[in-house]
Amino acid sequence: MSSSLNALANTTEHYPLTNDQIQEIQRDLLEMKTRSDEIARLLSAAFGEADQRTIRAEEINAAFERLRWEMQRSNAASVSL
Numbered sequence: 001m002s003s004s005l006n007a008l009a010n011t012t013e014h015y016p017l018t019n020d021q022i023q024e025i026q027r028d029l030l031e032m033k034t035r036s037d038e039i040a041r042l043l044s045a046a047f048g049e050a051d052q053r054t055i056r057a058e059e060i061n062a063a064f065e066r067l068r069w070e071m072q073r074s075n076a077a078s079v080s081l
Helices: 002-011 019-047 052-080
Strands: none
Touching: 019 052
């Protein structure tokens, strides 16, 4: 069954993003990162650094940052090709 899933994944068509779409995504990610940072700070102040809600909020914040970095890295790589 996993081989059929792999075959299906390999047949999926991919369409490149336009420059406008990339810029819009980057703006949206920056806004979400800013908001998630605010939420993480608020939860930290309310519940403390060790609280699971604070930890999860910080994980989300870090995930947005990693996604932003990857988008920037892959965009830079596609420009240099």
